[in-house]
Amino acid sequence: MTSPFGSSGRDARSAPRLPTPPTGWPIGSYGTYEEAQRAVDYLAESDFPVQEVTIVGVDLMLVERVTGKLSWGKVLAGGAASGAWFGLFVGILLSLFSGTEGVFIGPVLVGLGTGVLFGLLFAAVTYGSARGRRDFVSASQLVAGRYDVLCHPRNAEQGRDLLAKLAMRPPSAS
Numbered sequence: 001m002t003s004p005f006g007s008s009g010r011d012a013r014s015a016p017r018l019p020t021p022p023t024g025w026p027i028g029s030y031g032t033y034e035e036a037q038r039a040v041d042y043l044a045e046s047d048f049p050v051q052e053v054t055i056v057g058v059d060l061m062l063v064e065r066v067t068g069k070l071s072w073g074k075v076l077a078g079g080a081a082s083g084a085w086f087g088l089f090v091g092i093l094l095s096l097f098s099g100t101e102g103v104f105i106g107p108v109l110v111g112l113g114t115g116v117l118f119g120l121l122f123a124a125v126t127y128g129s130a131r132g133r134r135d136f137v138s139a140s141q142l143v144a145g146r147y148d149v150l151c152h153p154r155n156a157e158q159g160r161d162l163l164a165k166l167a168m169r170p171p172s173a174s
Contacts, residue, residue, distance in 0.1 A: 057144030079123020087115015
């Protein structure tokens with residue numbers, strides 16, 4: 001049976017195209033992604049068939065770190081800056097496709113000015129309509145409480161043995 005989504009040239013056992021739960025037996029569990037990645041790197045260096053390994057983030061959390069407070073000045077400055085970039089882009093496009101020879105700066109300045117004005121307007125309306133409900137800037141990140149390394153059952157025992165050897169090594173030896 002062929003797939004209606006086409007073929008990417010990969011073999012049928014490669015990563016699934018649709019979201020599916022991970023399969024395999026746990027061969028290691030780590031507190032950070034970096035530790036899980038280090039474990040899989042060690043397996044790869046030990047000639048283990050890593051194509052049968054999956055790193056699974058468990059107990060997912062959305063972490064939002066507040067990076068600063070918003071003010072009218074910051075909002076308007078950001079709106080003007082983003083509007084200026086867009087206006088500059090439109091102005092350059094207009095100047096490139098205008099039929100007039102030697103006229104370059106006029107359309108660029110008009111685009112820049114219009115972009116700044118619309119950027120200011122949209123930023124002011126957006127921030128004003130929030131009415132102080134979100135007066136901060138933040139960055140969001142998806143993190144896991146732990147990272148499990150799963151392996152196909154036929155190689156799970158070998159994988160556990162290798163990761164046990166890695167766990168007995170001092171951290172600086174890897």
